[in-house]
Amino acid sequence: MVSIRNATPRDLQRIFEIERLAFPHPWSLESFRRELALPFSRLITAEADQQNADAENEGNLAGFLCRWLIAEECHILNVAVHPEMRRMGIAAQLMAEAIAESKAKKIELVTLEVRRSNFAARNLYRKFNFEDRRLRRNYYGLGEDAIVMELTLETDLTNHK
Template identity: 40%
Template sequence: MEMLPERSPSDVPNIAAMRSEDIADVLAIDAASFQSHRTTTDNLQEEMDRPWSHLWVARTPQGQLAAFIVLWHVADEVHVLNVATDPSFRRHGYARALMHHTIAFAKKHEVRLVLLEVRRSNGAAMALYRTLGFSAMGVRRGYYSDGEDGIEMMLTFDPKTKEIVPQPDEITIA
């Protein structure tokens, strides 16, 4: 599995639960993301009120909101609904930190699978997910509102050890 470089405490993103006062920054990040749908204040507030929904933000050491993630934890699965990083903070480890936080949450809660969809054109995100142990398991044709396909990805855990179980891709991504 992936070997992470050592980070100084000042480099480690601060991960915290999303608060109502974060909504404007999250909406700005979402508007600048690869998404073709747009999240609204009402959508985020509804997600924050759902007991199975978890919304976390990653902040810079200076406190600026750099990225966010929205996921559902239902039974023994976690489904990542949205993860996005402010364009000025991409490739600085914020999405990776949120995904590591999600994986730690999944292990703590004895989750069997973490599932997500990613745009076929978002090679950077797919590369990140692969370094974390995700495999491609299917294609959702026309999944996004603009007609782009979504690639289904999955991370599996051993039920006894809670370690990630590497799986081969079930599809070829061209």
């Protein structure tokens, strides 16, 4: 079981460590600092309970998600889970939190980019009903395309007669 909460400046070093373990071209520590300061950005963390934590994963921080809320859109910029904590549903819980927040704020569209080669992430997003919309060639560098995925949310406004 994990608990989801807003990230604080004290979490940034651990978030950066997870980022470096998760991606071949990680964000910088300064990038995460900037995200904490932006008014439209939210950086959330997943903390594992003591049962799921181990000595390697000190501080129990298991993963994070960074998103922007701008106008009627939520854009998910980054999701990562510590390699030793994967396949426990942590990324799904982070995604569920971002989607629930979007619904509560009457957001109509959730978007993200995902590496074409990242089948695990693409499958996770499809479980939340994200759909492939377009391809961005070489988005992650030469030979690494991004797939833009979107989720359209029903809001109370669309349900009114």
